[in-house]
Amino acid sequence: MTLAVQELDPKRHDRAGFDCGVEVLNRYLSRLAAQHRAKGIATTFVLIDLKQPAQIQGYYALSAATIELERLTDADRKGLPDYPIPAVRIGRLAGSLVARGQGVGALLLQNAIKRILLARGTLGVYAVVVEAKDDPVEAFYRKYGFRRSDSQSRQLYLPLGAG
Numbered sequence: 001m002t003l004a005v006q007e008l009d010p011k012r013h014d015r016a017g018f019d020c021g022v023e024v025l026n027r028y029l030s031r032l033a034a035q036h037r038a039k040g041i042a043t044t045f046v047l048i049d050l051k052q053p054a055q056i057q058g059y060y061a062l063s064a065a066t067i068e069l070e071r072l073t074d075a076d077r078k079g080l081p082d083y084p085i086p087a088v089r090i091g092r093l094a095g096s097l098v099a100r101g102q103g104v105g106a107l108l109l110q111n112a113i114k115r116i117l118l119a120r121g122t123l124g125v126y127a128v129v130v131e132a133k134d135d136p137v138e139a140f141y142r143k144y145g146f147r148r149s150d151s152q153s154r155q156l157y158l159p160l161g162a163g
């Protein structure tokens, strides 16, 4: 198996064949992701095995975002300017149901963070933000250091640190 992450290309990748077990995320990939790319709303990346390059094993979508200063912890807020802080949102992230629990989620998240760190060479990004839809998803992101931006919401953020 030779895994690769590529920008979604509807001509090459079988969007309709992807099933992560969450209908709204399947539908996003098959019906909205390409439109969102064209409109500059989000850019989607897919995980594939180069031996079966049409078959999508997982995906994530990135968008520019901001996070209000007040939503950061006191410690994180120190030394930051007093206006909305630049961030990148992982709007969606999902792995194929058949490979659940085999590291696909971790691989996608690591790849997304690597890509976001590279983007810092072009524009300022303080943190990665995600909206965790339920407790298990929140537990997944917390494992990697994401923290709540406020106790009332499931928005989580991960400061990228210096560098």
Ligand SMILES: CC(C)(COP(=O)(O)OP(=O)(O)OC[C@H]1O[C@@H](n2cnc3c(N)ncnc32)[C@H](O)[C@@H]1OP(=O)(O)O)[C@@H](O)C(=O)NCCC(=O)NCCS
Residues within 6 Å of the ligand: 020, 021, 022, 025, 091, 092, 093, 094, 095, 096, 099, 100, 101, 102, 103, 104, 105, 106, 107, 132, 133, 136, 137, 139, 140, 143
């Ligand atoms: C959330 C999701 C991406 C996790 O992917 P996965 O491939 O099952 O996770 P991985 O195998 O990479 O697990 C990585 C680590 O997270 C942990 N983890 C995974 N799911 C977890 C959960 N529900 N609760 C707590 N920890 C979890 C794993 O135990 C593993 O830890 P380890 O390295 O110490 O063993 C996957 O469950 C998924 O696609 N769900 C459906 C779509 C969805 O809800 N997406 C999120 C919101 S957009």
